[in-house]
Amino acid sequence: MAGEDGMQLAYYIVLLVVIGGAMLFELSGRGGQALRQLVLWVVIFAGAIFAADLWLDGGGPRQQVMQGGRIEIPVGRDGHFHLTAELNGVDVRFIVDTGASTIALGPEDARRIGIEPDDLAYVGRAMTANGEVQTAPVTIDEFAIGDIVDRNVRAWVIGGDLDGSLLGMSYLRTFARVSFENDLLILER
Template sequence: MSTDDGMQLVYYALLLVFIGGALLIEVSGRGSRALRQAALWGVIFAGAIFAANWWVEGDGPRQQVAEGGRIEIPMGRDGHFRLTARLNGADVRFLVDTGASSIALGPEDARRIGIDPDDLAYIGSAMTANGEVQTAPVTIEEFAIGDIVDRNVRAWVIGGDLDGSLLGMSYLRSFARVGFEGDLLVLER
């Protein structure tokens, strides 16, 4: 089980305890009316957060790595393709972005793979949907998707608030074929 899976399990357990506790307060009739209403609104709010998370990330099908270097990535509910790769031993979830010229790591993902964003030289810049951001060149020692392993992969750490990481064309060009089959993005070596 990955760290992300463990955190998601903790999240669901806490959500279950919270909803269960709120329901017990409501059903038992204990507590003041204000406490019961606050618990009810808490359940509604937690449910809305859960639904939004489920809608964006979903528990739908994940990528499949087949023999011979074929990767099948299903389209998410939001119309985007997300791929999980193992960088320097840590799982990183990427948004596949054919509009990005290279791999762009958010500061949190950089930390998770052993790169301290605070110690980098931000010598470049990039235009994002949120405007211009500073970038720092880095080398990812090991970039693995299933049995496909690349070493010394060039990437950039974004010096702004990039929520997540982008898998751009510099890496996608390492595949012999990048294509679509229905709602699947297919990468083949």
């Protein structure tokens, strides 16, 4: 993630240079009206890209995995705690849900980690905010958050329209400490 953060920082620096240059150009009074309008449209376009990036990415701080098995997860704009874990080598973003009893994978996330939802036996049922859904038990070979790696983790694939995945109590109980400190969720092994 450090490389990704560096690229994002470089992007914002370039964006700042473009916007700052456009403002200096406009204030200097040089250039024809057509050129000024072109620069204005470039600034508008760059601002729209910046806003879309913030909107799609969440725009806020991300989880931090500290030494010693400590994970700090800041609250998102939507009021939920979002945790990204690597399942079978693929990044999956979860909503941490203390009201969920287990790990619940949405069909798309299941596919991404190598589990085909159409081939599963949906033998269970679960109550969700949207009503009752069918569930299929699965085992995730590797569940990693930074240096914390768990193997053969039990989960359920939801047979419905679950967008994303939920990280429930069955996994949260593997931590020695789960606490809330202001706008942070702290997990410690």
